[in-house]
Amino acid sequence: MPPLVIVDGHNLLFRAAFGFPVPIKSRSGVDRTATFGFFSIARKAAVEIGEAEWVVFFDGAQGTSARLAEDATYKAQRVLKDPTIFDAMPDIKAGLDLLQIRWLELETTEADDLISTLVGMEAESGRQIYIMSMDKDFYQLVNQTTVILNTARKREQWIIGHEEILTQYGVLPTQWCDYRALTGDPSDNIQGITGIGPRTAARLLADGMLLEELVDSGRLGGSIEKKVLAGWEKVLQNRHLLRMRMITDPQLSTLTSGTITSWLPAKDILSKLQLWD
Incomplete structure (x- = not known):
């Protein structure tokens, strides 16, 4: 073929x-x-x-x-x-x-x-x-x-x-929507979490971690944890929009x-x- x-x-x-x-x-x-x-x-x-x-x-x-x-x-x-x-x-x-x-x-x-x-x-x-x-x-x-x-x-x-x-x-293709859900996607007018750029998102999702695992992973802390938890529903909605x-x-x-x-x-x-x- x-x-x-x-x-x-x-x-x-x-x-x-x-x-x-x-x-x-x-x-x-x-x-x-x-x-x-x-x-x-x-x-x-x-x-x-x-x-x-x-x-x-x-x-x-x-x-x-x-x-x-x-x-x-x-x-x-x-x-x-x-x-x-x-x-x-x-x-x-x-x-x-x-x-x-x-x-x-x-x-x-x-x-x-x-x-x-x-x-x-x-x-x-x-x-x-x-x-x-x-x-x-x-x-x-x-x-x-x-x-x-x-x-x-x-x-x-x-x-x-x-x-x-x-x-x-710094992420796998299977994590792409999780990654963009955090950083946002300007081309689709999807707003991410303020203060989470590409490097921070890649660090949070290192080793193949998915969003479902992130909250209990111990990787969140300080102001980042507050921002992610405050915008959690928005993050999940972002990923839903991004997924084909x-x-x-x-x-x-x-x-x-x-x-x-x-x-x-x-x-x-x-x-x-x-x-x-």
């Missing part, structure tokens, strides 16, 4: 739309930066990874609704500076269809949860999985066969695995087939879609 590359579609879209120094336009002057960038960045990764099957997930329009029902401040700080980038979505999906790359978007589901579900399904067979995203939330899914592919980093740092996370943050969820949808079971994806250069994809005119 070839490796599986799972793409966080909107994450790649935002990088493509805002990551190029100059706009990429068609002959008639239509801005094609987002579409061109999406396929150009993906193909560059595909060349490095080699033969693999690719699948793409997109956030549903109401994807955050479940978490917003639990915490109205979830991702409340995010303001889209240029909503016109979504105009590229139909063309990107048409390009994926052209390449016979399967993609999925569910109205009330975040791509994170779809990706987590598929990873769980595929990992049972021991398949090598790459999650293509800049989002650190996916660190919680990393194990011996699942790694993060972040091509926004230096080439030698594209792959983020178990050891890289442990070395940089299993999605039940019959489409997930038919997304992968083991077929190796054949990639065309981005300019050829846009030409075939008649987007260069």
Whole structure:
């Protein structure tokens, strides 16, 4: 079975739309930066990874609704500076269809949860999985066969695995949500415990300790103990929001087939879609 590359579609879209120094336009002057960038960045990764099957997930329009029902401040700080980038979505999906790359978007589901579900399904067979995203939330899914592919980093740092996370943050991937529950996650507008930064959180969770064990561990003391206990319900709520969820949808079971994806250069994809005119 070839490796599986799972793409966080909107994450790649935002990088493509805002990551190029100059706009990429068609002959008639239509801005094609987002579409061109999406396929150009993906193909560059595909060349490095080699033969693999690719699948793409997109956030549903109401994807955050479940978490917003639990915490109205979830991702409340995010303001889209240029909503016109979504105009590229139909063309990107048409390009994926052209390449016979399967993609999925569910109205009330975040791509994170779809990706987590598929990873769980595929990992049972021991398949090598790459999650293509800049989002650190996916660190919680990393194990011996699942790694993060972040091509926004230096080439030698594209792959983020178990050891890289442990070395940089001092916690295991399985502790990632516990760690972020304490420190907070600004990208999702999740507030942590004041006074607990990355180093303190890593010390409290050293040796694989989970939140459930922390209160009776003897590691808390002084002002830190008071802060943690005072904000304990908030910490548990944070972790609940951060944890990716299993999605039940019959489409997930038919997304992968083991077929190796054949990639065309981005300019050829846009030409075939008649987007260069």
